[in-house]
Amino acid sequence: MNLDKIIFARKHPRDIIISPMFTEKTSSLLEKQNSYCFKVDIKANKIEIKHAIESIFSVDVKDVNTIRFKGKVKRMGRYSGRRAAWKKAIVTLPGNQNLSGFEV
DSSP, X not given: OOHHHHHHTTOOHHHHEEEEOOOHHHHXXXXXXXXXXXXXXXXXXXXXXXXXXXXXXXXXXXXXXXXXXXXXXXXXXXXXXXXXXXXXXEEEOOTTOOOTTOOO
């Protein structure tokens, strides 16, 4: 039984990775640790994120760290609402590899 078929039976890799994140902090992570930041699906786990990055970019992934952000409560006059919660993944690659097209 193939593990890739079990993991991807639920989600397509492009549905897990929503968008890359480009900030000053992520550019310093790229230079110092060869790490890239992505906004990912809030229900995705580290194994799914790792397999999605490996299949989309054809690289090996050394480590995946995830952070969940709760949505902030925002007010417009007397009406109150909430921003959507989201998840960020910091993906570390081995020293000799990089993602093509991600030079900041």
